[in-house]
Amino acid sequence: MAEVIKRTKGFYEMKKRVFLTLSDGSAWQGFGELEQPVEGEVVFTTAMCGYPQSLTDPSYCGQITVFAFPPIGIYGVDNEALESGRVWHEGVIVGKVDAEHNGRFGDLSSWMKENRTPLIDGVDTRSLILKIREVGSMMGRLDFRKKRPVIEELPRDMVTKTSCKKIEVLGDGSLSIAVLDYGIKESILRCLIRRGCRLVRFPNTAAAADILAVDADAFFLSNGPGDPAVLDAEVAVIRRILGKKPLLGVCLGNQLLARACGASTRKLPFGHRGANQPVTEIATGRGILTSQNHQYAVAEESLRGTGLEVAYRHLGDGTVEGLLHRELAAAGVQFHPEASPGPEDASYIFDNFIAAVSASKGISI
Numbered sequence: 001m002a003e004v005i006k007r008t009k010g011f012y013e014m015k016k017r018v019f020l021t022l023s024d025g026s027a028w029q030g031f032g033e034l035e036q037p038v039e040g041e042v043v044f045t046t047a048m049c050g051y052p053q054s055l056t057d058p059s060y061c062g063q064i065t066v067f068a069f070p071p072i073g074i075y076g077v078d079n080e081a082l083e084s085g086r087v088w089h090e091g092v093i094v095g096k097v098d099a100e101h102n103g104r105f106g107d108l109s110s111w112m113k114e115n116r117t118p119l120i121d122g123v124d125t126r127s128l129i130l131k132i133r134e135v136g137s138m139m140g141r142l143d144f145r146k147k148r149p150v151i152e153e154l155p156r157d158m159v160t161k162t163s164c165k166k167i168e169v170l171g172d173g174s175l176s177i178a179v180l181d182y183g184i185k186e187s188i189l190r191c192l193i194r195r196g197c198r199l200v201r202f203p204n205t206a207a208a209a210d211i212l213a214v215d216a217d218a219f220f221l222s223n224g225p226g227d228p229a230v231l232d233a234e235v236a237v238i239r240r241i242l243g244k245k246p247l248l249g250v251c252l253g254n255q256l257l258a259r260a261c262g263a264s265t266r267k268l269p270f271g272h273r274g275a276n277q278p279v280t281e282i283a284t285g286r287g288i289l290t291s292q293n294h295q296y297a298v299a300e301e302s303l304r305g306t307g308l309e310v311a312y313r314h315l316g317d318g319t320v321e322g323l324l325h326r327e328l329a330a331a332g333v334q335f336h337p338e339a340s341p342g343p344e345d346a347s348y349i350f351d352n353f354i355a356a357v358s359a360s361k362g363i364s365i
Contacts (some may be wrong), residue, residue, distance in 0.1 A: 018120050019146045020064070020093060023139045026131065027146045030093060030123035034142060038118060039149040040064040040090030042140035043295070044129045046274030049075075050291075051108070055092065055117075056083040058162035058183030059251065059293045061225040062154045064091040064140050066125050066132070068274075071098035076105030083185040087115040088162065088225075091142045093128070097121040118142055136269040137295065158226040159183060159234070159252075163204040170199040175357055178202060178216035178241075182224030182234065182252050187338040191347075192220070195354045205233075208240035218246040218357040221253025223336065228255040228265045228296055235259045246329040246360055248353045251294055254332030258298040258323060261306040268319070271295035272334075275343070278315035279322075279335060287315065288345035290335035297334065298323065329356060 015031040022042060044066040045054060051072050054060065072094040092112065097119065099107050112119040120142065132138075141149040162183030171193035179189070179201045192199055200214050204224075211219070219241055228235075238260035241247070249257040255265050272292040279290050298320040300310060312322030312333060322333040337349035 016144060018118070018142055018144060020120070020123070020128070021141050021143065021146050021148050022131070023149055023152070024135070025148055028093075028123050028128050030120040032118055032120035033113070034118045034120075034144065035116065037141060037143040037147070038064070038090045039139060039141045039151045041137055041154050041295075042066065042128075042132065043137050043271060043273060044068055044125075044132055045293070046276060047291075048275070050275055052077045052111075053081065053083050053185075053187070054293070055087045055089060055112075056085075057185055057223075057293060058084055058088050059185075059223050059225045061088040061158045061162050061183065063089055064093065064142065065089050065273075066093045066123075066128055067095075068125060068129055070095040070125070072096070073108035074098045076107055077111045078105050081187075083187060087112065087117045089117055091118045091120065093123050093125065094119070094121045095123060095125045132270050137271060154226065156227060156230040159204050159224045159231060162225055164201055165203055167203070167206070167210075168201040170201060171197055173197045174363075175218070175354065175361075176200065176214070176216040177218050177220050177357070178211050178214055179220045180204065180206070180211070180222060180234075180237070180253070182222050182231075182256075184222035184224070185336070185338065188222065188250065188336075191338045191350050195350060197354070204231075206237070208237045211237070211241055212244065216245065217361055218248070218353070221247065221249035221256055221332070223251035223253060223293075225252070227267070228252060228259055231256060231259075242330060243328040246353070246357050247331070248349075249323075249330075249332035251292075251334060251336060254323060254334050255294075255296055255298055257330060257332040258303075258306070258308060261308050261325070262302075263306045263308060264299045264302040265296045266299045267296055268294075268317075272314065272316075272319075277335065279312050279346075280315055281322075282311055282313060289343045290321075290346050291338075291343075292335045294334060329360065
């Protein structure tokens with residue numbers, strides 16, 4: 001394996017030449033440390049900040065992520081504002097690791113080593129992202145030599161890996177929310193607690209009877225990784241609780257709500273990932289910038305007869321970005337209202353949800 005000298009933080013250190021090889025045989029060269037070859041679905045994000053949050057978002061489980069913004073690592077890693085307790089990516093690819101201006105936080109390279117996740121820099125990320133946009137996301141392999149990935153596709157169910165393993169109670173607010181955890185981001189939990197909620201967090205394997213037994217004031221379906229079409233057990237649980245209390249789904253939760261109502265989902269060519277995704281609210285015509293991370297979307301043509309209507313639409317490709325049930329107190333959004341990273345345009349989604357839950361209890365806020 002070839003070794004090269006790279007200059008970082010005012011001194012020289014040894015880094016090894018690493019290749020990313022896609023399933024079609026095309027390859028890109030970079031430099032970094034690699035304990036062993038890794039494989040994952042190669043995707044990209046356009047976010048210019050919030051990389052520590054993206055790296056700890058469970059929705060990225062099983063993926064090799066390419067950052068479009070050239071220098072990553074400028075302000076280090078704030079361990080107090082992460083989305084989970086670990087990095088979920090199989091590998092991370094950047095144009096340049098900027099390790100000279102970390103402020104008061106720890107540097108990205110050291111943190112990635114602690115998480116035993118390869119961070120590869122010196123890659124021509126522009127040409128790599130153009131390739132993904134042209135042919136779509138595909139499997140890739142990080143190795144010291146050019147070698148196509150052995151795995152043809154990601155494991156079909158990754159939600160069980162990212163969900164909590166037992167029931168947890170968080171917060172002590174006056175409103176009780178049953179949270180169905182498919183790989184939830186910590187910032188979502190913080191947003192709900194900050195709005196006066198007591199959260200009962202259930203693993204994805206929880207039975208509907210157990211969820212209903214806590215008599216929560218509302219249900220929340222979380223974000224998470226992977227293909228919603230394989231989560232039949234989770235969809236069956238949602239069907240059991242649907243209509244009994246107000247319900248809000250986010251990202252994967254939005255897709256599972258759609259499937260529980262009889263709609264279908266489809267895989268996008270290269271997904272939506274970034275903190276600058278433009279969305280319009282159908283009812284008002286209002287445009288908002290949103291934070292997103294998903295590979296799948298609700299198939300709009302499948303909504304007929306489900307009781308669901310499109311509430312939000314992506315301004316780039318026209319895909320469904322949110323749903324509203326015409327008869328039941330149920331809604332979902334494909335983007336992340338907690339907006340960490342990203343602008344706060346969509347935070348009112350949580351405010352509206354809390355207002356609806358309060359109204360259902362006869363409480364004015």
